Amino acid sequence: MPEVAPGAAPVALCDSGELAERGRALVFDVLEYGRPVRAFALRVDGRAVAYLNRCAHVPVEMDWNPGEFLDAERVFIVCSIHGASYDPATGRCAGGPCASGRLVPLLVTERDGKVSWYPSQDIRPAFVEEG
Numbered sequence: 712m713p714e715v716a717p718g719a720a721p722v723a724l725c726d727s728g729e730l731a732e733r734g735r736a737l738v739f740d741v742l743e744y745g746r747p748v749r750a751f752a753l754r755v756d757g758r759a760v761a762y763l764n765r766c767a768h769v770p771v772e773m774d775w776n777p778g779e780f781l782d783a784e785r786v787f788i789v790c791s792i793h794g795a796s797y798d799p800a801t802g803r804c805a806g807g808p809c810a811s812g813r814l815v816p817l818l819v820t821e822r823d824g825k826v827s828w829y830p831s832q833d834i835r836p837a838f839v840e841e842g
Contacts, residue, residue: 713818713831721820721827722836724761730754730826733785733799735778737826738764740837741817747837750817751780752826755799759826761819762802763834766790767812788814 725737736753741763749764749772764772768790774780775791780799782789787796787805795809802814818829830836 713816713834715818715829716832716835719830721829724752724819724826724828727759727821727824727826730759732757733781736774736780738774738778742835742837743815744833745835750828750834751778752817752819752828753780753799758800759819759821760799760802761817761828762788762814763817765815766792766795766809767797767804767814768793768795768807768809 724739730737730753732754736751738749738751741748741750750761751764752759752761766773769792771792773790780788788799789796793808795807796805797814798805802816804810804812817834820827
């Protein structure tokens with residue numbers, strides 16, 4: 712799991728109820744090393760997880776429709792380009808051309824009915840809320 716950036720505050724993503732078990736993912740923008748990239752959060756086995764939307768095999772976005780990452784049986788995250796499949800609980804390659812690769816995880820928490828993620832040294836919010 713990535714280390715939280717020093718002094719980083721959680722970034723609210725959604726209400727907990729918006730992530731249905733093995734349902735449609737919430738897609739959001741982040742910056743990795745200062746470059747824009749998409750990320751996604753979904754619920755697996757009752758727990759919110761999040762990853763960069765980038766296949767370990769070829770660095771392309773994986774969803775076959777916006778927010779749709781899981782196979783027809785809702786068991787694996789599947790890359791729509793080459794069919795690499797990943798365990799949604801761990802992000803590890805489960806089959807296909809991703810070999811021993813894994814998805815890049817984001818640290819997410821769920822408290823008081825809200826899902827949030829914590830920026831790391833390498834992955835930061837794409838937009839900073841003005842307060």
